[in-house]
Amino acid sequence: MRAPTRIQVKLFASPATDVPSRAVIPVFHRWIQTHAIDELLIDVTDYGHVPRGPGVLLIGHESDYGYDLGEGRAGLLYTRKRGGSDDLGERIHDATRRALRAAHLLESDGSLAPLRFDTRELLFRFPDRLHAPNDAATFEALRASLGSTCDRIWSGAAHTLSREGDPRAPLTVVARTETAMALDALVRRATG
Amino acid sequence: MATAEPPASPASWKELLADRIDPDLGREIDIFETQLELRKQGKIEERLFAETRLRRGAYGQRYDNGQRHDGLVSQSLAFPDVPTKGPHTMWDAPGMQRIKIPLGRLTAAQLETLAEVAEDYSDGILHVTTRQDFQLHFVHIDDTPDLMRRLAAAGITTREACGNTVRNVTACPYVGVCTDESFDVTPYAHALTYFLLGHPDTQDFGRKFKVAFSGCADHACGLVHMHDLGYVARSRTGRDGTLERGFAVYLGGGLGSLPHQAKLVDDFMAEGEALPFAQALARVFARLGEKKNRGRARLKFLVEKLGFDELVRLVREERAKLPADARWTTFLDDLAKHEERPLKPGSTLGIGTFPAGFAAWSATNVRPQRQLGYSVVTITLPLGDLTAAQARALADIARRHCGDTIRTTVDQNIVLRWVPDAEAPAVYEALRDAGLASPGANTITDVTACPGTDTCKLGISSSRGLSSVLSEHLAKRELDPSVRRLQVKASGCFNACGQHHIADIGLLGVARKVGNHRVPHFQIVLGGETTRNAGAYGLAIGAVPSKRIPEAVDRITDLYARSKRPDETFQAFVQRIGKLKVKQLLEDLTVVGSHELESDLYSDWGDPREYTTGDMGVGECAGEVVPFVQFGLAASEREVFEAQMLLDAGQPSAAARRAFGAMLTAAQSLARTQNQDVSDEADVIVAEFRKHFHDTGLFHDPFAGDKFAQSLFRAHEASYDDVAPDVAHRQIEEASLFIDAAHACYTKMDTA
Structure with a gap:
């Protein structure tokens, strides 16, 4: 299977710790000013007015970072748009690593307290209907790579992968584990 | 890393959709894809490529020149080093893709396709524009051919969505179901759209050309008077007693920096003349319209240059010479083809318990149709935006309740037509579940x-x-x-x-x-x-x-709520109390x-x-600034306001003269930064301004060029003895813009 060009990874904010999306606007602007992420970052755009929308987006050349309101649940949404490895497993792992790192940066920003992310759930979405049509075969083809990444960041803890959502939407897989872990531990495992 | 045996991926969208795309449209997109490749190889000149992509709806976006002020410093955006996609436009910078939706008319399946391309190539947001188009933002130019193919497979083209072309033909979204229209203009607007799309006579304009249709004369929906060419449906009884259809036709309108109201060409043009008249106008516009000065290239300036009557004479002359074209009238044989059929029988909303919030929503977002038992439901989109998931939900709602009767509006909303009245509460609940049930439409x-x-x-x-x-x-x-x-x-x-x-x-x-x-x-x-x-x-x-x-x-x-008279419109209220009072009301808010x-x-x-404002690409320019510039500019603003007072008082000549005076004050305040001895004589001020600001390019707007300076020169040469109200109105508008340009120039000088 050719690796999908677009891959999204979302970490949901823990209930009662999410912040208004507009609070993230100055944080994303600071990321551009300080080159907080080693990527070409371009601008910040506000979709806070759209119910269950993208919230606030930090637009980059190869990736976007969003404080997303989709699914009716706030969270950090990372989108790989172009560039990076062509290997499916590496591409999924790299997207997960970047999502975790960005979530950790948000958690660490004092202006966003008490924001915390729930590390027991990860949403993977593949908005590339050419290379990742939303069907059972593609899900099966992705399962091993997704499982491998989950094993690594959750340190082998038992987890489930389920295909969810509207069949017309991009293929969406939700990974869940019951073991709560610190976000920085996940970042370390993803990076190490 | 380990991977399972993968399913085979199709090679490309081109192969996958080959049998679903109209061959002509497919060929156009293939050519466009080739042009992308040639530009990457440096084999197409960048300006030509820019217009090429614009004609396919692929537009630039802010920061695509590779510069952005981050609040502290201007940063270079280090895009990969590949050819530009236009002057000062980086290839890899995100762009906007405009998608033409003629008359705003959509099917549920098309809405789903739009949702798909928004997710796969953009940021998941569909944006409805004030011309009933959709726009996707942050799209990479490399993705546009496949994006276009997927749209084409759904019967949507992006051709001539931007550039110097006939833009999306708009129409009132209520046509066909409205209580006070003359007739449904849908078949006419549709026929004109596809007649002019790609027509050889519309390929050589100096600027864009906008067309609108309205089913009636009095209401807002068609906005005909602000278009280059506008048609208002009219019916009359013919000599043989039968009902004849035609249009009141207007031309020469437009907003932009110098707004013009379109003027009436013909108060009843027979329906069969609508298309040939547009073709004749297009030919005259292409032949005589301004090509070099973009700021004076819209049709409204050709009206100004030639005079309305002369332009109309030339168009009629052109019309008489046109070789006959069957497409002018063949569509008239099958007008019923465009008639919408209700999905379900009409029904009555009974008395009962409705969902919470329904009453408030229904009061603003549900409008009865002419056809008993049906309503038009408006979906209020915040700033014209909806998500891909919402678009799919909307497609579902349409399929369930009213079929393919979706239309976008120039107010950046979407309407569903032919909703049976009894189903309005169910539609409301479904919209609410999708986050689309905001009340307050219009x-x-x-x-x-x-x-x-x-x-x-x-x-x-x-x-x-x-x-x-x-x-x-x-x-x-x-x-x-x-x-x-x-x-x-x-x-x-x-x-x-x-x-x-x-x-x-x-x-x-x-x-x-x-x-x-x-x-x-x-x-x-x-x-x-x-x-x-x-x-x-x-x-x-x-x-x-x-x-x-x-x-x-x-x-x-x-103030309006407190002081208006019974049934007094806002416009009448402002006219009665005077703009000065409103201005005074806001005076303290202007102090920074x-x-x-x-x-x-x-x-x-x-x-x-x-x-x-540095992100607009404003360049640096030299100059010495002394503080009295600001006083001069403030005085000019006061004078332009006084001009409005004179116009409102029915003194258009005095108003125009005062507006010119305001421009002189602004020009003088700038000119004195270069020559402190500039006198109060108009000739001297204009000459000094020309020498130091126009001829040096100092006053040039980065996008409008010398447009604002030219407005001063024209005003200087004009006569103010017997000025018509619309001319005075325009003079005030030009003065206002000239002063804004003077502010911008002063800012540039000071920065330098």
């Missing part, structure tokens, strides 16, 4: 806005940021019903894509310099009218800092404190960066 909270500084290269102020905040602010207030009916429209710059001229309260983004900083402002524009097909344009009464616009709107609307004390005013809505 009320003061339903603010229209262009993209502004969010994504537009020309944006000066954040029209979307302001509109979002203003809408939320107004929704929280208990408003008088007369205030609730008002319309607010915001444009981020003088190009007026937000159509601020025709709103009850129009907002036009401008910048002002305070000390060593710049402050985002909006001009408050009063006197506009969407009714009577955009029957009147407003004029700016003064600029207020962006962050104080909600307070300004509160004051104006409170120091950066230290009021730092919030020095950034824009939704953007914490220190405000700058």
Whole structure:
């Protein structure tokens, strides 16, 4: 299977710790000013007015970072748009690593307290209907790579992968584990 | 890493969709893809490529010149080193893809396709424009051929969505179901759209060309008077007693920096003449329209140059010479083809218990159709935006309740037609579940806005940021019903894509310099009218800092609610009390404190960066500035306002003269920075201005060039003895823009 060009990874904010999306606007602007992420970052755009929308987006050349309101649940949404490895497993792992790192940066920003992310759930979405049509075969083809990444960041803890959502939407897989872990531990495992 | 045995991927969208795309359209997209490749290889000149991609709807976006001010410094955006996609336009910079939706007419399946391409190539948001188009933002140019193929497979083209072409043909979204239309203009607008699309006679314009249709003369929906060419449906009884269809035809309208009202060509043009007349006009416009000076290239300037009667004479002469074309009338044989059929029988909304929120939503978002038992439901889209998931939900709702009767509106909303009345509560619940059941359609909270500084290269102020905040602010207030009916429209710059001229309260983004900083402002524009097909344009009464616009709107609307006479319209109210009173009401809001004390005013809505206009690409220019410049500019603003007072008082000649005086004051204040001895003589001021500011390019706008300087020169040569009101109106508009340009020039000089 050719690796999908677009891959999204979302970490949901823990209930009662999410912040208004507009609070993230100055944080994303600071990321551009300080080159907080080693990527070409371009601008910040506000979709806070759209119910269950993208919230606030930090637009980059190869990736976007969003404080997303989709699914009716706030969270950090990372989108790989172009560039990076062509290997499916590496591409999924790299997207997960970047999502975790960005979530950790948000958690660490004092202006966003008490924001915390729930590390027991990860949403993977593949908005590339050419290379990742939303069907059972593609899900099966992705399962091993997704499982491998989950094993690594959750340190082998038992987890489930389920295909969810509207069949017309991009293929969406939700990974869940019951073991709560610190976000920085996940970042370390993803990076190490 | 380990992977399972993969399913085979199709090679490309081109292969996958080959049998679903119209061959001609497919070939066009293949050619476009080749042109992309040739440009990458440097085999197509960048300006030619820019116009090529524009004609396929692929537009530039802010920061695509590779520069962005991050609030502290201007940063270079290090895009990969590949050829540009136009002058100063980086190949890899995100762009905007405009998608033409003729008449705003959509099927559920098309809406689903739009959702798919928004997710696969954009940021998941579909944006409805003020021309019933969709726009996707942050699209990479490399993705556009496949994006176009997927749309083409759904029967949608992006051809001629931008560039110097016939833009999306718009029409009232209620045609066919409206209670007071003459007849349904859908088949005519559809026929004209596809007749002119790609027609050889429409390929050599100096600027864009906009066409609109309206089913009636009195209401807002068609906005015919602000178009290059507009058709208003008319019926009459013929000599043989049968009902004849035709159109009142208007031409030469437009908004932009110098708005013009279209003028009546013919109060009853037979239906069979609609297409050939448009073709003849296109030929004359292509032949005689301005090609070099973009600022004077719209049809309205050709009207000005030739005179309306002469232009009409030339068009009629051209029409007489046109070789006959069967397409002019063949569509008339099958008008019924475009008739919508209701999915379900009409029904009555009974008395009973309805879902919470239904009554408030229904009061503003449900409108009875002419056909008994059916209604049009309006989906209020905040700033014209909806998510891909919402688009799919909307497609489901349409399939369940009304079929393929979806239309976008110029107010950046979507309507569902032919909803059986009894099903309105179920539609409401389904929309609510999708986050699409906001009430307030076409009320003061339903603010229209262009993209502004969010994504537009020309944006000066954040029209979307302001509109979002203003809408939320107004929704929280208990408003008088007369205030609730008002319309607010915001444009981020003088190009007026937000159509601020025709709103009850129009907002036009401008910048002002305070000390060593710049402050985002909006001009408050009063006197506009969407009714009577955009029957009147407003004029700016003064600029207020962006962050104080909600307070300004509160004051104006409170005054209206408190002091209006029974049934007095907002326009009549403003006319009666005088704009001076409104201006005085806002006077204290215009005073900007120091950066230290009021730092919030020095950034824009939704953007914490220190405000700058540098991202527009304004270059540096030399010059020495002395403080009295600001006094001179302030005086010129006062004079232009006085000109409005004179116009309102029925003295157009004096108004035009005063407006020219305002321009002279602004020009003189700038000229004195170069020559302190500039006298008060008009000839001397204009000569000095020309020498130091026009001829040096110092006054040039980065996008409009010397357009504003030319307006001074024209005003200097004009006679003010017997000026018509519309000419005086335009003179005031030009003076206002000239002064804004003088502010921008002063800011550039000071920065340098």
